[in-house]
Amino acid sequence: MSLSNEAQFDFSELDELYREVILDHYRNPRNKTLVDEADIRREGFNPFCGDSVVLQFKLIDGNRIKEIGYQGEGCSISQASASMLTVLAKGKTLDEAYKVLELFRSVMHGTDLTVEALEQLGDLEALQGVRKFPVRIKCALLAWSTLGECIETFSGEIDNS
Ligand code: ZN
Numbered sequence: 001m002s003l004s005n006e007a008q009f010d011f012s013e014l015d016e017l018y019r020e021v022i023l024d025h026y027r028n029p030r031n032k033t034l035v036d037e038a039d040i041r042r043e044g045f046n047p048f049c050g051d052s053v054v055l056q057f058k059l060i061d062g063n064r065i066k067e068i069g070y071q072g073e074g075c076s077i078s079q080a081s082a083s084m085l086t087v088l089a090k091g092k093t094l095d096e097a098y099k100v101l102e103l104f105r106s107v108m109h110g111t112d113l114t115v116e117a118l119e120q121l122g123d124l125e126a127l128q129g130v131r132k133f134p135v136r137i138k139c140a141l142l143a144w145s146t147l148g149e150c151i152e153t154f155s156g157e158i159d160n161s
Contacts, residue, residue, distance in 0.1 A: 014129040021126035026076040031086035033069040040154055044146030046138050051078035053143045055150060057089070064093050075139050077130055082143035084123045094151045101144045101151075108137050 011019050038056035045052050051074025060066035068090050070082045089097045103117055104124050108131050118125055130136045 013132065018126040018129045021123050022076060022080045025080035025083040025123065029070075029079065029083040031069050031090070032071065032083065034071070035067050035069040038067075038069075040150045042146050042150045042153070044142050044149070046074065046078060046142045048135060049075050049078065049139050051075055051139055051142050053078065053082045053146055055082070055085075055143065055146050057150070059094075063095070065089050065091065065097060070143065072143075074142075075136075077127065077136050077139040078142045081124070081127060081140045084127075085143045085147060088122055088124065089147065094154065097147060098151050101148050104144055105141060107131070108140055 011023075014022070035056040035058050037058065039059045041054065041056045043052065043054045051072070053070055053072035053074070055068070055070050057068040058066050068086045070086055072079060072082055088100055092100070100120055103120060104127075107113055107117070107121070107124075107128055110131065113121075113125070113128065127140045130140050
């Protein structure tokens with residue numbers, strides 16, 4: 001955690017409810033743990049802000065995320081997003097998790113949200129306010145891009161076997 005990173009982001013620009021959801025995930029991260037004998041592990045880094053995220057997960061039936069954990073450090077946006085990711089991805093198949101990633105990515109790049117989409121995004125809704133700050137979009141997407149790489153790598157391994 002770096003105070004200078006926080007100082008670059010003016011939380012007062014965000015809706016208060018959104019701000020509270022983000023800070024709650026940042027201060028009380030969900031699933032910030034190591035996963036024993038993980039099937040997939042990948043590290044993501046955002047050089048623009050110095051954020052890092054390591055995702056680990058264990059699968060059941062070859063494609064459903066049974067256990068997921070993250071570790072990392074960086075700004076509140078990047079770490080809150082990783083915490084939210086673990087909550088949303090747990091229990092989902094890799095395909096389902098990838099669909100949430102695509103939805104979230106399109107929202108961060110300006111797509112308007114439908115009620116249906118909001119249901120799928122859960123607490124991620126709070127991060128949509130960040131899209132007004134282009135530099136912060138990378139922070140919000142770091143964990144998700146890392147998840148995408150995990151899934152693409154793993155799917156590739158299945159296809160090749
Ligand atoms: Zn950041």
